[in-house]
Amino acid sequence: MGLHIQHLLGLEGVSKDDITLILDTADSFHEVLEREIKVVPTLRGKTIVNLFYENSTRTRISFELAEKRLSASPLNFSTSTSSVNKGETLRDTIRNIEAMKIDMVVVRHCAAGVPHFLTQCTNAVIVNAGDGLHEHPTQALLDMMTIRRKLGRLEGLKVAIIGDIFHSRVARSNAWGMSTMGMDVVLCGPPTLLPQHRESIGVPVTDNLDEALEGADVVMLLRLQLERQSSGAFPSIREYRDRYGLDMDKLSSLPENVVIMHPGPINRGVELSSDVADGSNSVILEQVTNGVAVRMAVLYLLGGGENA
Amino acid sequence: MLKKPNGATIIPPDNSRIPNPLLIINGRVIDPANGIDQVMHVSIREGKIYSLLNEIPLHTAGTSIIDASGKWVVPGLMDMHVHLREPGREDKETIATGTQAAAAGGFTAVACMPNTIPALDEESKIRYVIQRAEYCPCRIYPIGAITRGLEGEELAPIGEMVKAGARGVTDDGKSVAKSNLMRNALNYSKSFNIPVMCHCEDMALSQKGHMNEGVVSTRLGVRGIPTISEEIVVARDILLAEYTGARIHIMHVSTAGSVRLIREAKKRGVRVSAETCPHYIALTDEDVGLYSTNKKMNPPLRTASDRDAVIEGLVDGTIDVISSDHAPHVPEEKDVEFDAAAFGVIGLETSVGVVMSTLVEKGILTPAQMVEKMSHVPNRILGVSGGTLSEGAVADITVIDPDAQWTVDPHFFFSKSRNTAFEGFSLRGYATCTILGGRIVYQRA
Numbered sequence: 001m002g003l004h005i006q007h008l009l010g011l012e013g014v015s016k017d018d019i020t021l022i023l024d025t026a027d028s029f030h031e032v033l034e035r036e037i038k039v040v041p042t043l044r045g046k047t048i049v050n051l052f053y054e055n056s057t058r059t060r061i062s063f064e065l066a067e068k069r070l071s072a073s074p075l076n077f078s079t080s081t082s083s084v085n086k087g088e089t090l091r092d093t094i095r096n097i098e099a100m101k102i103d104m105v106v107v108r109h110c111a112a113g114v115p116h117f118l119t120q121c122t123n124a125v126i127v128n129a130g131d132g133l134h135e136h137p138t139q140a141l142l143d144m145m146t147i148r149r150k151l152g153r154l155e156g157l158k159v160a161i162i163g164d165i166f167h168s169r170v171a172r173s174n175a176w177g178m179s180t181m182g183m184d185v186v187l188c189g190p191p192t193l194l195p196q197h198r199e200s201i202g203v204p205v206t207d208n209l210d211e212a213l214e215g216a217d218v219v220m221l222l223r224l225q226l227e228r229q230s231s232g233a234f235p236s237i238r239e240y241r242d243r244y245g246l247d248m249d250k251l252s253s254l255p256e257n258v259v260i261m262h263p264g265p266i267n268r269g270v271e272l273s274s275d276v277a278d279g280s281n282s283v284i285l286e287q288v289t290n291g292v293a294v295r296m297a298v299l300y301l302l303g304g305g306e307n308a
Numbered sequence: 309m310l311k312k313p314n315g316a317t318i319i320p321p322d323n324s325r326i327p328n329p330l331l332i333i334n335g336r337v338i339d340p341a342n343g344i345d346q347v348m349h350v351s352i353r354e355g356k357i358y359s360l361l362n363e364i365p366l367h368t369a370g371t372s373i374i375d376a377s378g379k380w381v382v383p384g385l386m387d388m389h390v391h392l393r394e395p396g397r398e399d400k401e402t403i404a405t406g407t408q409a410a411a412a413g414g415f416t417a418v419a420c421m422p423n424t425i426p427a428l429d430e431e432s433k434i435r436y437v438i439q440r441a442e443y444c445p446c447r448i449y450p451i452g453a454i455t456r457g458l459e460g461e462e463l464a465p466i467g468e469m470v471k472a473g474a475r476g477v478t479d480d481g482k483s484v485a486k487s488n489l490m491r492n493a494l495n496y497s498k499s500f501n502i503p504v505m506c507h508c509e510d511m512a513l514s515q516k517g518h519m520n521e522g523v524v525s526t527r528l529g530v531r532g533i534p535t536i537s538e539e540i541v542v543a544r545d546i547l548l549a550e551y552t553g554a555r556i557h558i559m560h561v562s563t564a565g566s567v568r569l570i571r572e573a574k575k576r577g578v579r580v581s582a583e584t585c586p587h588y589i590a591l592t593d594e595d596v597g598l599y600s601t602n603k604k605m606n607p608p609l610r611t612a613s614d615r616d617a618v619i620e621g622l623v624d625g626t627i628d629v630i631s632s633d634h635a636p637h638v639p640e641e642k643d644v645e646f647d648a649a650a651f652g653v654i655g656l657e658t659s660v661g662v663v664m665s666t667l668v669e670k671g672i673l674t675p676a677q678m679v680e681k682m683s684h685v686p687n688r689i690l691g692v693s694g695g696t697l698s699e700g701a702v703a704d705i706t707v708i709d710p711d712a713q714w715t716v717d718p719h720f721f722f723s724k725s726r727n728t729a730f731e732g733f734s735l736r737g738y739a740t741c742t743i744l745g746g747r748i749v750y751q752r753a
Contacts, residue, residue, distance in 0.1 A: 012527070089644055111647035112529035113599030132647070134529025169529060196534070200526030 003301050007126040009115045010135035011177035019144070019181060025297035026145050026290065032069070033293055043072035043303050046103040051094075052078040052129070053109040058264060059129050059139075062288070063106050066295035072303070075102070090114065091121045098122045104303055107131070125302045133167055139263050140173035142294040144181060146287045147218055150259055155182035160212040162244055163222030163271055164193040164233075165205065170222060170263045175203045188212035189222075189244060192233040209244055213254060220261040221246055221271040237270055247273035251281065259283055310408065312720045316752040318408045318445055327746040328372055329353050333364050335376025335707065339383060340676040341684045341696040350381055352703040355746030359699055372748070374741060376707050382679045383695050384416025384704030384744070387656060388686040389480075389505075389559055389583060389631035392418075392448070394440065395433075396425025401636040401724045403437065406656070407444035409634070409723035411750040413656040414739025416704035417447040417687070417694055418634075421480045422458070429453035429464040434472040445742070445749035447704070449475040449690055451505060454493045460484050463493060470500045475690040478505035480559060483541045485511065487548065494554035503557040503581065503689055506545045508566070509607070513537035518647050520593040520608040528599065530646060533608050539565040546573040546580055555579040557689055560633050562588045562607040564617030571626040581689050583629035584618050586655060586662035587729050591615075595729075601642045601649035602729050605635065619672060622681065629689065630681045632659045636725030653729045657721050662730060664710060664737030675710075707741035714738060 003018050011019070032040055048067045052060050060076070067074040077097070088096075094105065104125040107115050112132030119126050130136040148154050159178055165171045165187045178185045185203040187194070188211075198205040206212050213219060224240065234240050241247075246260070260272075260281045268274050277284060310318040330352040337348040337360060344360070351358040351365060359365075367373075392406040401409075403420075410418050420437060422428035428437065434450045441448035452469035454477045456462050466477055477497060483506070484490040497504050514537035519525050521532020542558055546569060549556040558570060561584045570582045587605065592612050596603045603609055621627040635652025642649050655662075663682070667673040673681075683706075687695030694704050716733045718726040742750035 089640060090648075091643060109645065111645040113646045116598050117645050132529045133531070166526075172527075172529065195526040196521060196532075197523050197526060200523040 006302070007115070007119055008137050008298055008302060009119070009126065009128050011137045011140055011173045011180070012135065014177070014180065016180050019141070019177060022141055022294065022297050022301060023145050023148060025301060026141070026294040027149070029296040030290065030293040033289065039069050039071060041071045042300055043067070043070035046072040046303055047075060047101070048072045048104040048106060048299065049075045049077055049097055049102050051097070051105055051107045052076070054130070056108055056130065059108065062291045063129060063295050066292050066299055069292070070296055070299055072299065090117065094118055094121045098124055104299065127298060127302065130169055132169065134169050135173045136169040137173050137177070138291070138295050138298060139170050140177040141298070142287055142291040143174055143220065143261060143263070144177060145290045145294050146261065146283050147259060149290070150283055151217065154178070157217040158184040158186070158215050159218040159220060160186050160188060160216040161220045161222065162188045162209065162212060162246070164224055164228060165189045166193050166195050167225065168222050172201060174220070175201050179203060186212045190234050190240070193228065216254065216258065218259045218261060219246065219254070223263065223265060224267055224271050226267065241270055245271050245273065246276050248275050251276050261287060264288070310722070314720050314752070316412055316720060317750065318411060318722060319749055319751070320443055320445060321744055321747045321749050323443065327355050328370055329368065330372050330374065330703070330743070330746055331365070331367055332374045332376050332381050332705070332707065335379050335381035337381045337697065338675050338679050339697040340680045341383070342698060344697070345676055350697065350705070352746045355703055357697055357699055357701045357703050360697060374707065378709070378711065379740060380675060380708040380710055382706050382708060383683045383697050384742070385414045385660070385682045385706050386417040386686040386694060387415045387632050387634065387659065388419040388629060388690060390418040390420050390634040390656065391423065391636065391652070392420040393424060393636055395436070399638055403440040403448065404444060405722060405724045406634070407441065407446035407448065409656040409721060411445035411742045411744070412722045412739070413658070414660045414706040414708060414742055415446055415656060416706065416742060416744050417449060419449045419451050419475060419690060421478065422451055422453040423481045427453050427458045429456050429458070431465065431468040431472040434469045434474045438473045445744060447744070449692060451476045451478050453477065454479045454484055454504065455489065458482065460486060460489065463489070463496060466496055467500065470502060474502070475692065476503045476505050476557070478507065478559070480505065480507045482511065483507055483509050487544060490545065491548050491552060494548055494552040494556065498552070498554050501691060503555050505557045505559050506541070507559055508538050508541035508545060510537045510540045513540070518604065519596055520610045522593060522611055524593040524596060528596070533606070535563040535565055535610065535614065538563050538607050539569060542566045542569050546570070546578055549580055550576065550578045553579070558582040560585050560588070560607055561618060561621070561627055562610050562614060564614045567617045567621035567626055571621065571624070574626065581628045582621070582626065583631045584622065584627050585631060585633045586659050586666070587653060588615060588618050589622070590662050590666045591729060599646040601644065601646055602653060602727050602731065604646065604649050604651055605633070605653050606651040619667065622667070623672060628681060628685045630659065630663055631686070632656055636723055637727045639726065642727050653727055654721070654723050654725050655728070657723060658716055658728055658730045658735070660708065661714065661716070661735030661738050665735045669736055703743060703746040705743040706739050708737060709740045710737050712736065712738050712740070
């Protein structure tokens, strides 16, 4: 039995069955990553284009590794949006790439909706690697995979996501994906970095950190774009750290086995103090490992590969 | 003659001859300026309304007869907010194609916005537009710029432009950000009895926004344009008008807050008129769907409660005019990612159908109210004499079939552009005949 979705554009509206299948498949790929030879032949002969219009070393590397370990042929296309603006349209770019006979496109773009737009331009399978403020579904999938491996289940767990919620596609994908999986998600950040219409994302939103952390099994800190300070979203890094950063002091009031997560890259000493980031509750590097496994699962399931 | 496969035909006016007598019989004549709404016959001679009659008169051979049984016969419609794009962006629209689209939509007059390239910010450019309009199937009233180059820094020569034929001024596309300059523009315009037409937007609040800020934009991950970015400038411009005593016209009202501000201002006696557009009446931000760029315009589609408030404003008279904000764009400006897509939709050829289907058919506006807001009132605001079927008036007339069912197919548009928000919509009502100065310029079976 395969996925109901043909593309991975986001997690909003993706069924529990589909998410479960991706996570189960990712678990089996995780075993492959433990082997000495970490490559399987499942996508041999498939060409996957990594179309990155926004800088992202880690997500691109993670996808590229996933593709190589599935024996697919990756093709990297990275560019800044500004140079593209002077050149051809996105439709022309994708149609030219498609004309070279490719099978899948992994896309990251600063504009929301680009993955959806690409499905109207090409017959290739589209995987969203982050679109504007909209979604970053493979990040949320790897987060759920990490929680499930750590705590053995998803249903009924409470997750607090802390930081710049408004600008975070990670927060959106997690809120929607985790809700589908029966988790309780609460979003927390300074009022200036929350959606103006707090009901928008469909999960509770608060600017009170203590309220958000109450009963949390998992705490996820988001990366703070430091330039938000100069745009007036908060007065100083110090005040942000004091109100929304997690340090040992705040951690000590949480249950002993609370799971600390971060999508990376971390601003050490801002949203997370180093001792918490490197401490025993942190699963940040496991997230990175699981990212490869989850992306292998997504590409494998959408790419119609042979059995692993 | 220009004919579309659906039979819609433009007949360019032959201004070299006096037009033949014309008789429009059996139509429901709706002329709110004269309080008429009944089946009558309209006799037209030498391009002017000769008489409105209860009996079909004897007529000479050579009189053309239009049987308007079951149809409405109304004063020629006016769209006071249109972007014709000429000069500068003739790839999007020209004065020729834009006026053809207008005639096909039932309009006998349009007011064109000055944000062309170069901007209509001096006498010679106003005169250029007026000269280009001469053989077009629709009258054009140019609107001049408030500031030179629409740059918001110094006043354009408003007096000279008015002398050349400009009927109002605006920096449409943006607000005059400096309140002191806007104050001067309002004070100065008082000498000419023209409206200062206000595009109300606080750029600091709407910067980088691409749709209404709300639940939908947050879900889609698109940066929003908040309602307050419009309302703050509506409030400012009302206060400036109140202080200076000048006359303003608030363009493309899209929010409940703007309607409330205008309603209160009118109660206080501020000289303010207002318009909204068919898309703000018929659509909401939910219609953006999955990033549909043909639902992207500025101001953006708002929520259902804003839409309802705008409709209420039309009903109670707070909003005086329905205009289209016809904004043509080439396909490559719309067939792109949502953030990169140009703002704006075309509307000349769908306005009548959308307004009739959304408001008139449902009994929200009477036919007479629709004619007031699309003909009589915009003529008054611009200080021109159209919009009535009074005896002796220039015979600009629109015949509308209120029962015609049709589906919006952009391929049949006379406009050069296709960026409609209503593609595929099933509408009821369209113009079957447009008469300009007693000459039939548009016909559709």
